[in-house]
Amino acid sequence: MANRGGAAQRPNSQTQGKICQFKLVLLGESAVGKSSLVLRFVKGQFHEYQESTIGAAFLTQTVCLEDTTVKFEIWDTAGQERYHSLAPMYYRGAQAAIIVYDITNMDSFGRAKVWVKELQRQASPNIVIALAGNKADLANSRAVECDEAQAYADENGLLFMETSAKTAKNVNEIFLAIAKKLPKNEQVSGAGSANQGRRLVESDSSAKTAGNCCK
């Protein structure tokens, strides 16, 4: 709860039809490509030497879905284990999360599972979680089979895609899939006061995730 007025204070927010604003957090081991995915999604760029994230970084991006504009407030967190203790600050109150692993690194997949568990326990009960197997362009050094990840995602009701920040494969797609799955019943109105959080309506959080991956 307790979302800020944020974009609600934009003067023209009422003229654009339905606008929804969601907090999304990226989690996953260091160097799996969290920052790279965000950079690709937000700016359409890829940097081979993307600096490591210290603490967290914040970016926003807006996507349009039929009659709805969905604005993502994205928190890209630091991957090193030591920063784990700060993560609750970022996933607290998040409506969506992307948990990223590197398909060439089995350990990072194990780490992703730990994150899933933690979110299921600690984050908002309605949080939409997506699992991203990143660096799909490096499929010839693959260590995590797509089927295995897909099965795990199905078991846990997660969205799943293999992505590549480098080639842009499935990057917009995964964000769009999340946008589609998020409940958009309530509109952000113009009257922005600090605590006017949108109460997310109970929705089909148990609904079966669309199988969505591999090739």
Place this chain on the structure above:
Amino acid sequence: MNEEELLIRAAEERAIIVNKYAHGREEGAQIDPWEDPQFEIYHVTDRYGFIHDERIAQRNDKKQIQVEMEREKKWLKMAKEWDHHKRSPEKLRRRVYKGIPDSLRGTFWSRLLNLETIKQEQKGKYEEMRAIAWKWSPDIRQIDLDVNRTYRDHVMFRERYGLKQQALFNILSAYSVYNREIGYCQGMSQIAALLLMYMNEEDAFWALSALICDKKYCMHGFYIQGFPKLVRYQDHHDKIMNKFLPKLKKHLDRHGVDTGIYTLKWFFQCYLDRVPFRLALRIWDAYLLDGERVLIAVGYNLLKLHRQQLMRLGMDDILTYLQIRMERSEMDDDIVMESLQRCMEELKKAKLHYPGPSPPDELPKMPFGTFTEPTFEQKVGRRTSELTALERVATESVVLRRQQTEEQLEMDQLSPRPPGATSNGHHRLSHISGSDGGNLGGSKFSFDPSIDDASSLVSRRSLADTSVTSTADLSVFSSVTRSHAQDNSLDTHSNVSDESSGPRAITPTATPRALTPQPSAPSPDVVRIYVPYSSPSPPSPCRQNGDLPPRSLPCPLTSDQNKLIIKVDNNSQEEQTPIVEHGHLVKPFQLNSPEIDLK
């Protein structure tokens, strides 16, 4: 994989990485073409070694270089009389805050850090640690990942496995076994790289070590598990914000940008990457001279200097401003550094300049440089358990900070308040309502004339020197002021009119108003109060806001005849300070107790 296989794999992985750095770029080294950034013909290198696109206009540093060349002579002279200057550092300090000439930075940084002495004492230790690290360090993988991502836009670090990358890898891995409590923490690589821009490998190692364990800097507490020093520094930063920039603090809180979110990189890397590099160097000059209090003061200084812009922005833009735009700020470095010195004085007066020495949990517990074999979990890079106790403290405190901010905001909304007052007033009052309302205390008494002063460049001193106390300005007060003054709640003054006077509250006129009274103040109903007051002890943290019922503010007097001039100078010999209203003395004003107990 069984345990043995895991160990073998980890050892192999480490050996491969170490081997690559050991051989660097010598003939036969296999370096994928994508590992090296391409140099384009449009690229130019700035005076610090960063590579830019020539087509994008860069600052012209010619004049700065000229000035520095002239200063070099003085610095060289100072080097000869170093012992004297270290003992009585007034001149040294003055010059350091003007900036150490870049050509002599390495020399003087080394001196400020006492590297010669340390190296004498620790002869051979660095090589020893490096050799152990290559064999044992469990942090090699992370270090390798980060060397690959550290300042690749700098000439020294551009080439994969180039000389300085090798050095960076070496000192970070050596340090990771030298200080096992830290090992390697993300954030250290940029600091080490900065040191390597000015020093050789071994010196940079000892410099890093001094920054981490010397009690002047004590960065140890930042990087260890649970980040205890970060939590403490953030609390301290909050105290400063509440006292000196309450409006801005409330604004940031309201937009979800609390201290926990923007100060981590500031403190962990002493402002690297958050201000322009050339300014970061100046800040580092000061940091190396004066130590950790510089970290605190720079944070305050930056927010103070940029607060007008920040006050206009919503969440997204505030964060973009703090993350990106501040790094591209064109503000003159000299002005920032001068302002920094004033901030330091201001904080000192309020006894908020130093968050205190590191408590035991922030200090190293194990001796440095003694090798102990890593545990199985460390070797294979697996965490031993759930969060440790220390980490849980960190988690709780970051979550708590957010919760309290939210509760406070909610409370501000629920409780009735007069139209002229902002939630800020409430916030503060709720902290002090436990005590006798007539008791004026340090925390309440936190009005600083510069808070709302459009020109942050006016020093506190210059305001003090001019005894102008009646400059009218809407940005400081609204009509509610007077009733507050009678209520002895001076602190709330600074918080008034956040919303009520709308955008006017942040009029960007850069006029030192105390010197140049604005002739046509928009409202006659305005006062300026100058309270040169320093609390004898810093107020205790205002943590549990939730449990005190907010006191409603008295109704504002709306007579537009009101004009109130108060001068309170607690330091002066006078016991009573007159209050003058409509030009007449109305009642004596007395401070009963300068302290207040915040429970």
